Amino acid sequence: MPEMNSPxxxxxxLVVVGPTASGKTALSISLAQAFNGEVINSDSRLFYRGVDIGTAKPSEEDLAAVPHHLIDFLEPEDPFGLADYLDSVREIAAKVMTRRALPVLAGGAGQYVWGFLEGWNVPRVAPNAELRAELEGVAQDEGIEAVFARLEELDPEAAERIDSRNVRRVIRAIEVAQAGGNTGPRRAEETPYDALIIGLKLGRERLYARIDARIDGMLMAGWVDEVRQMVQRGVPTNAPAMTGIGYRELAGYLAGERTYSDAVHATRRATRNLARHQGNWF
Structure with a gap:
């Protein structure tokens, strides 16, 4: 490995990216062990405490193998957007480098990874609770498609970049656009890092088989009970920690709004859609 911090x-x-269930966690840990690295998480669902099983959060053994950052540091309802992430990851990466260690960025959130690598300057717009409640109501009554259509009218460029199925990010983009902000992040003129990017790609059938096996394993490990505990704690289904795939679906099952079979099927379908979107992004 070349000298880390030549003036x-x-x-x-190092950067490890790829769709969900492609093996990013295992590879990033192996690379960190081989090259005196520290893993920096870029999967927003892993930020939150209490959602361990359904997010495939690294095990205690994994976390002990090499230093990890940006995992389990937020409460379920804490807001933490792209701008917050970029501020944090830049600070952490700089500290890792001062220890003459190698930052290993790992995750499947394309905006978070590319925002860091390309030095994005993301606009800061305060949350608008009234607008969010209105748009969440539209999503529930008319579907996410109706909310996304509003974004397409307000900011077509943002609509092209954002996953139309991610209601939280669609609403945030509308929030920024209506506040008069530019949802398009400003990029640095020159990439600030010398990054080796490792992209994981599996054939569709093999990836889908891995996704199904992982979901089965999560359910056997107590995922439904994990969701039940969150609901019993009073965590609303629109809290950031509960927006990960499977949590709302299983919460709907626990509330008697859908069958168990339907919740599991919806979770499989949404996870496959996410994997396709991630593959297209990368």
Whole structure:
């Protein structure tokens, strides 16, 4: 591995990206062990405490193998957007480098990874609770398609970048656009890092088989009970921690709004859609 922090070169780092269930966690840990690295998480669902099973959060053994950052540091209802992430990851990466260690950025959130690598300057717009409640109501009554259509009218460029199925990010983009902000992040003129990007790609059938096996394993490990505990704690289904795939679906089952079979089927379908979207992004 080349010298990490030569004064004449850009800071070096490794990046592991790919769709869900492709093996990013295992590879990032192996690379960190091999090259004196520290893993920096870029999967927003792993930020939150209490959602461990359904997010495939690294095990205690994994976390002990190498230093990890940005995992289990937020409460379920804490807001933490792209701008917050970029501020945090830049600070953490700089500290890792001062220890002459190698930052290993790992995750499937394309905006978070590319925002960091390309030095995005993301607009900061305060949350609008009234607008969010209105749009969440539209999503529930008319579907996410109706909310996404509003974004397409307000900011077509943002609509092209954002996953139309991610209601939280669609609503946030509308929030920024209506506040008069530019949802398009400003990129640095030059990429600030010398990054080796490792992209994982599996054939569709093999990836879908891995997704199904992982969901089965999560359910056997107590995923429904995990969701039940969150609901009993009073965590609303629109809380950031509950917006991960499967949590709302299983919460709907626990509330008697859908059958168990339907909740599991919807979770499988949404996870496959996410994997396709991630593959297209990367």
């Amino acid at each position: 004449t070169s850009k800071p070096k780092l």
